[in-house]
Amino acid sequence: MIAVATESVRFFENQFQRQVREGEFVLNPFERLTLPYLSGEVLDLGCGIGNLALEAARAGCRVTALDGSVTAIGNLRERAACAGLALEAREADLGRHRIERDYDAIVAIGLLMFFPRETAHALLADIAGHVRPGGVAAINVLIEGTSYLGMFEPGHYHLFAPGAIQGVLAGWEILAASIDAFPAPGDSRKVFETVIARRP
Numbered sequence: 001m002i003a004v005a006t007e008s009v010r011f012f013e014n015q016f017q018r019q020v021r022e023g024e025f026v027l028n029p030f031e032r033l034t035l036p037y038l039s040g041e042v043l044d045l046g047c048g049i050g051n052l053a054l055e056a057a058r059a060g061c062r063v064t065a066l067d068g069s070v071t072a073i074g075n076l077r078e079r080a081a082c083a084g085l086a087l088e089a090r091e092a093d094l095g096r097h098r099i100e101r102d103y104d105a106i107v108a109i110g111l112l113m114f115f116p117r118e119t120a121h122a123l124l125a126d127i128a129g130h131v132r133p134g135g136v137a138a139i140n141v142l143i144e145g146t147s148y149l150g151m152f153e154p155g156h157y158h159l160f161a162p163g164a165i166q167g168v169l170a171g172w173e174i175l176a177a178s179i180d181a182f183p184a185p186g187d188s189r190k191v192f193e194t195v196i197a198r199r200p
């Protein structure tokens, strides 16, 4: 078993334990947006509780789902087995991870901001480099303007500059792109940038 001992993974571990207790398994808006663009072999990095991974598998994708949360991966494996879905779910420390092969789609929803700038950009470049021609990358990150920092380890996160993701995916066909702001605890806010793009 891999123990990923960052503050951020601990934050989500608690959230996932509550979600499992309360049976809360709902696709978030970014997952709902991404699902129709997925096909073939899919890598979901930072899959969380795995609602998108499960729905993609149900739609016929061959999904590999990675996350640092023991609770999330354990629960995802159970739900996939119950549904008879051949989905591979593994614990991984994504701050040290290198993608080993190419995929038709690589998803990183709400993940890359949990690493220092250099690591975040290295993983983003690794994602872009492992999407097959004609395949899709679906990236969602918190960007500058976000003032809710409760789920971050101090000094161990990166708020992307607006447009930075599209900059890395320059030359790709943009299938969907948005910036969305949401209120957060203590009068703060979270600002997300989402980009879904097809590699030429």
Ligand SMILES: C[S@@+](CC[C@H](N)C(=O)[O-])C[C@H]1O[C@@H](n2cnc3c(N)ncnc32)[C@H](O)[C@@H]1O
Residues within 6 Å of the ligand: 004, 006, 008, 009, 012, 013, 028, 030, 031, 045, 046, 047, 048, 049, 066, 067, 068, 069, 072, 092, 093, 094, 095, 108, 109, 110, 111, 114
């Ligand atoms: C905001 S949640 C997003 C989960 C899911 N993609 C979704 O959209 O609901 C961030 C996820 O990143 C994972 N994560 C953060 N840091 C990680 C690390 N160093 N290694 C592996 N997973 C990590 C957390 O466990 C959590 O599941």
